[in-house]
Amino acid sequence: MKTFQGHHLIKPESLTWRPSNLMRIPNADYLECTGSENMGARLWRLPPRSANTLHKHIRAEEFYFVLEGTGRLRVGDETLTVPRYGGVLVGPDQLRQVFNDTDAEVLWLIIGAPEELEFLQGSRSQMDLSLIYPVDPKQLPMELAGVEWPPAR
Secondary structure, three states: OOOOOOOOOOOHHHOOEEEOOOOOOEEEEOOHHHOOOOOEEEEEEEOOOEEOOOEOOOOOEEEEEEEEOOEEEEEOOEEEEEOOOOEEEEOOOOOEEEEEOOOOOEEEEEEEEOOOHHHOOOOOOOOOHHHOOOOOOOOOOHHHOOOOOOOOO
16 A cells, blocks of 8 residues: 655545445545545535445444534444534444435535555455445435335436
């Protein structure tokens, strides 16, 4: 893993928003354009009545920070309510899922380190996805019972 040298200014207009692969949550990768191999940082804009994947990590710790709205996060069997400007640090082996059971959009900044080496561009090793998704990653928390997410493509 190489250490980033110098600095890299990222302007909001240079961010590219895209829907996530499994759950179709709009997100923008802050560090993709920098080539950082040590950490990841993404904005996640959770629409009302939505959820991100239920997952864990092999090595990465993640810091979840709410920029707008009231955040909801399940970690293991516990559901946390995170106020605007509040944050939660989650260790690698903890099953976690950001979700939104309100009628308002919620904006999260999620920072993780170290980056999972297998996810880096150009990696020669194949990721065993069962290590990240030990259960159905599209499973919704009980707070979203009856909701259908992700939306049909």
